[in-house]
Amino acid sequence: MTSFTFETTPALINAWGAAGELGSLLAGRFSARTALIVTFASFVRSGRLDPILASLHDAGFETQVFDRVVADPPEALVMEAVDLARQSGTNIVLGVGGGSSLDTAKLVAVLAGSRQPIGEIYGIGKVRGARLPLVLVPTTAGTGSEVTAISIVTTGESTKMGVVAPQLYPDLAVLDAELTVGLPKVHTAAGGIDAMVHAIEAYTTRHKKNPLSDLLAVEALRILAANLATVCHDGADRRAREAVLYGSTLAGQAFANAPVGAVHALAYPLGGHFHISHGLSNALMLVPVLRFNASAAAPLYAELGEAIGAATSGDIAERAAAFIRTIETIIESAGAPRRLGDVGVPRKALPMLAADAMKQTRLLGNNPVDVDERDALRLYEEAF
Ligand SMILES: NC(=O)c1ccc[n+]([C@@H]2O[C@H](COP(=O)([O-])OP(=O)(O)OC[C@H]3O[C@@H](n4cnc5c(N)ncnc54)[C@H](O)[C@@H]3O)[C@@H](O)[C@H]2O)c1
Ligand SMILES: [Fe+2]
Structure with a gap:
């Protein structure tokens, strides 16, 4: 047999409506209780983050929300989210959104507790050290970002760069297809x-x-x-x-x-x-x-x-x-x-x-x- 290596996200929860129970799902798995939620503005405006926040609060989590993720996230935006994570003492990062939100959340988890500048981590295997606990909840079906070790950042007018490192696999991916209803x-x-x-x-x-x-x-x-x-x-x-x-x-x-x-x-x-x-x-x-x-x-x-x-x-x-x-x-x-x-x-x-x-x-x-x-x-x- 040919030799090969296979890596993936260690835990998946696949359940309709799971996002509304995120608090209890996470409380038993993680000791961290200061969460930063990385998401996009229209998700918050539509009220769809509310049940997620409520369940996290019920389970004893404090939450901060970074809701400024845009499609094809620029580097400066990633760093804004990293700064918020540092200022708010975040010890667990939750990405809720499409590939853009999940990719941003991955880098926040990697950089919030690290001194490595973002410019040093582009490429393959450049991330040093551990990251914060990371949970990804996709609201689009396509990129598969919740199970990849990749994050794509817009670094110039028309250029994108990728970070590829095993630290980018989250600890847990929650597949709640109810969140994808309403996707145009x-x-x-x-x-x-x-x-x-x-x-x-x-x-x-x-x-x-x-x-x-x-x-x-x-x-x-x-x-x-x-x-x-x-x-x-x-x-x-x-x-x-x-x-x-x-x-x-x-x-x-x-x-x-x-x-x-x-x-x-x-x-x-x-x-x-x-x-x-x-x-x-x-x-x-x-x-x-x-x-x-x-x-x-x-x-x-x-x-x-x-x-x-x-x-x-x-x-x-x-x-x-x-x-x-x-x-x-x-x-x-x-x-x-x-x-x-x-x-x-x-x-x-x-x-x-x-x-x-x-x-x-x-x-x-x-x-x-x-x-x-x-x-x-x-x-x-x-x-x-
Ligand atoms: N990490 C990876 O492995 C990987 C792989 C492929 C692509 N990507 C990156 O992922 C990004 C694209 O991600 P995407 O295609 O998931 O889209 P996206 O995250 O860029 O979102 C696209 C649009 O859909 C909206 N949206 C998202 N979920 C919604 C919902 N449930 N209802 C209504 N609107 C919703 C967002 O507001 C946004 O306007 C790109 O930056 C791409 O480079 C990453
Ligand atoms: Fe793709």
């Missing part, structure tokens, strides 16, 4: 497709492909493919919301240990230059990259096809083509925008995007097929 349709679709990309890219990665990630990726893809259209058409469907959140967590566990490739590499410049969300950027690039990768990944695509109900007759190439067609149908039925031209990207920007994508060397190295700048331009043109 376009974000539901984009997040679900992002999670499918995590599963597909983990399964086909050139580095660190491993049997546990494979298991998780196949199951994630099966669940996501079966439920995405339903959740996009009826956001209040409890079973579909639960399924998609669970599927996105499984996909997160898969790609945390078998890293993503060219779809993500080509998606990042779209977010950086045109503020297209992470999920939507991935949704836009997925099909062109699948077609491009088929030259090497066809046998794996043929295997994945079985999980999503694609035709299983014919040779490998035919089955891989059926897989890609099925993915395309799922994306269409989710109703997310399909073309770069539909989301405000001008054709003349494509060469600049292709040049920028080449900087994602870490991700490109995981892709089953090498991608040079000419290939990247062709892929953006296909997505246009």
Whole structure:
């Protein structure tokens, strides 16, 4: 058997309505009682933080709320949250929100009790020392941040940097799909497709492909493919919301240990230059990259096809083509925008995007097929 390493968040609680019982869930697991909740403003305004705060107070926690997280959190915002944690004597950090809130919470837990400047921790394995206790409660289904050791920060006008370190796995992730009800349709679709990309890219990665990630990726893809259209058409469907959140967590566990490739590499410049969300950027690039990768990944695509109900007759190439067609149908039925031209990207920007994508060397190295700048331009043109 090939040797491999697999890491994940040590505890998951998956229960509809669990957020309203967070206090009792945490009181037995942690001795810390001074909590900082890292979240986003509209969540607080909508009143959805209230039951969470009430349950924490009932269980003896003191709480501070940092509610200024925005999409693609800038470094200065992360440091504001770190300062609040330091001033308020925080000894446990709770992230409640989408990937942006969870990623911010991770860095707060790492930096609040540390002297390491944030500029020193970008990259892989640069975080020194222990962090504060950390609990993550996703309100979107897509990034899988609750089970990854990654945090993505916006560091310049159009650049994002990642912190990758084992300290970023939280102690506990609480999956309460009720919190994802009310997520707008376009974000539901984009997040679900992002999670499918995590599963597909983990399964086909050139580095660190491993049997546990494979298991998780196949199951994630099966669940996501079966439920995405339903959740996009009826956001209040409890079973579909639960399924998609669970599927996105499984996909997160898969790609945390078998890293993503060219779809993500080509998606990042779209977010950086045109503020297209992470999920939507991935949704836009997925099909062109699948077609491009088929030259090497066809046998794996043929295997994945079985999980999503694609035709299983014919040779490998035919089955891989059926897989890609099925993915395309799922994306269409989710109703997310399909073309770069539909989301405000001008054709003349494509060469600049292709040049920028080449900087994602870490991700490109995981892709089953090498991608040079000419290939990247062709892929953006296909997505246009
Ligand atoms: N850590 C990782 O492993 C990882 C992986 C992929 C992406 N990311 C990062 O995650 C971020 C994207 O996260 P995201 O896609 O979850 O979105 P997000 O956290 O940026 O939130 C997107 C929008 O949805 C709103 N929102 C969130 N939950 C809601 C709810 N339940 N109801 C209504 N509105 C809600 C937010 O206010 C925000 O406007 C990016 O910064 C990306 O780089 C991290
Ligand atoms: Fe992603």
